[in-house]
Amino acid sequence: MPQNQDKSSYLSVFREFESGLNGQSQNPVHGLRTSAIKQFESLGFPTTRDEDWIHTNVAPLTKLTFGRPSETDIEDLASPVPDLGCPTLVFVNGKFSANRSSALDTLPEGVTATSLREAIDSGNKQIIGHLAQHARYDTNTFTALNTAFIDDGALIHVPVGKIVETPIHLLFISSGTQTISHPRVLLVAEDNAQVTVIETYVGTGNYFTNSVTELVAGDNTVVDHYKLGLEDAEAYHIAAMQTCQGANSNVSTHSVSLGGLLVRNEVNAKLAGEGCEATVNGFYLLEENQHLDNHTLIEHAQPNCTSHELYKGILGGSSQGVFRGKIHVHKIAQKTDAFQTNQNLLVSENANANAKPQLEIYADDVKCSHGVTIGQLDEDAIFYLRARGIGKENARNLLVHAFANDIINRVKVDPIRKHLEGLVMNKFGNLAKTALDS
């Protein structure tokens, strides 16, 4: 495969980064970094000839040179941050900002929500046991790059049996011209624990965020995870998330993508224990020349597990949406019940969507299904509404809202749901306001 030559700027930034790591070269994490940068060097950047990147061209990321950000102003955010009123860790250009963070002391005793940097420096057990053990950097070049640059991010650790009632919010703010950050999130919820974690990405500028999240759920554990992609319209965002679920656990992840010029969201869910349940949802609202690639893998590695996957998107302007969803059922994963749907609503002539569901099933007693729709608003439905006295514009808006509600209503965290409703409302009028509540 022809490799892109333009990884050299990333390598020189790495050398600069490495020389700034005073005294850390003895830390075991540094071994990870050096092995990951080698991996990145050998993998190189993907091209559209790569099966996994066929509809997403990352050329801008290889042509532009992204430097390490300096301390920057974060005043004018392109998108407002939802006020969640819960413990919040704030990161500016990838670095933890203690004075912007809040309410961390309200977490239950024994629960850790801290800067990854701090955890690395103090030799936290979770770091040693889990960091880079789940998200694969041997095959994914961006994960390799993130791993090579592991510096700061969030560590959340919920010990056995702990229930964290309020969500924990991780807010990543980026800014600058051609700057890059590699946020890293490690979430470990041990057996019988429960926690909700929200990652929000906002910013201003044409920066590049390359994030990796690892989510580990023990047996009987419940984790709800949300990712709000509210990046600047000029920004690049590549994210990979890997979950690993223990027996009888229940993990849901909701990926919301509204911002960004070029966005790739990879969600890999591994149902690694018997009898667990995974929900993998996504919602996207694209306009102008945004490009979004949702790439998911649901891996059923054990019997009697259930997965539900629903991605819905509204595409306007000349935006492009890509969905690739693979369900992989291992030979021993009998009685798997897996369901996947991707629905795209095109609200402009120039928007387009590409969707490819994929089933790879090695067990013989499973229930798997998938479905894809790509379409415009139903003209018959518009006429039906108009024939009852509802104006054309309102009829269209009502149908867009109805399409979006189906997924927005699955968001369990009230302020997030309201925030999303507000965003859809702003774009598509508010006749249907009360329809959202009903």
Add this chain to the structure above:
Amino acid sequence: MLEVKNLHASVEGTEILRGIDLKVNAGEVHAIMGPNGSGKSTLAQVIAGHEAYDVTQGEILYEGEDLLELSPEERAQAGVFLAFQYPVEIPGVNSAYFMRAALNELRKARGQEELDALDFLTLAREKLSLVEMDESFINRSVNEGFSGGEKKRHEIFQMAVLEPRLAVMDETDSGLDIDALRIVAKGVNSLHSEDRAVVVVTHYQRLLDYIVPDFVHVLLNGKIVKSGGKELAHKLEEKGYDWIRQEHKTVTA
């Protein structure tokens, strides 16, 4: 109330209506009958304002105004109602919400106060009982998962809520069992009054036992070829449409 004059309409270049003349006065019930493909549903859709149909000639006057100048929503606001032959399923749009939004659009157009959710519910309950439907129906998405009969009753429920001046029923009877048919007829009859008119488009005479028409028109090949009283419907039921076809041929020959 409704005056259709020499109406010609086509869809994608194919002429379907070839000169319809029809006059409906307030207080009257008209039945439009005809075999499949005669243009009955097209006439209903053109009256409601479906944009797929091009009116190439003629006019439609509604209460003296040019109906064809109005958008579908303006027609509804002016009191025209079409009970759809195939009611559309709208996932995610709750029926109660939809009907309240529609009713309030109509009320706004008439300069009336909008109804709040509570007042609407009171009204909706009353109208639901008329069509013997459970309240749970309006808490569901519009027509989604409804049986054929439920969809038709839901149309009548909407008509009862919106209280149109001119109701056009497009094959509301097709596919209904006798109980549902009676319920539908009861709904239509309850709306009927001196200042309202009903146009029933149907394939069969059966519905007309319950909604008794003042006039029956036979539509063939895009034209009304015969008009008469309710006895015409019985004759059609007995003898079919062939005799009219023969008669019509003789006339045009």
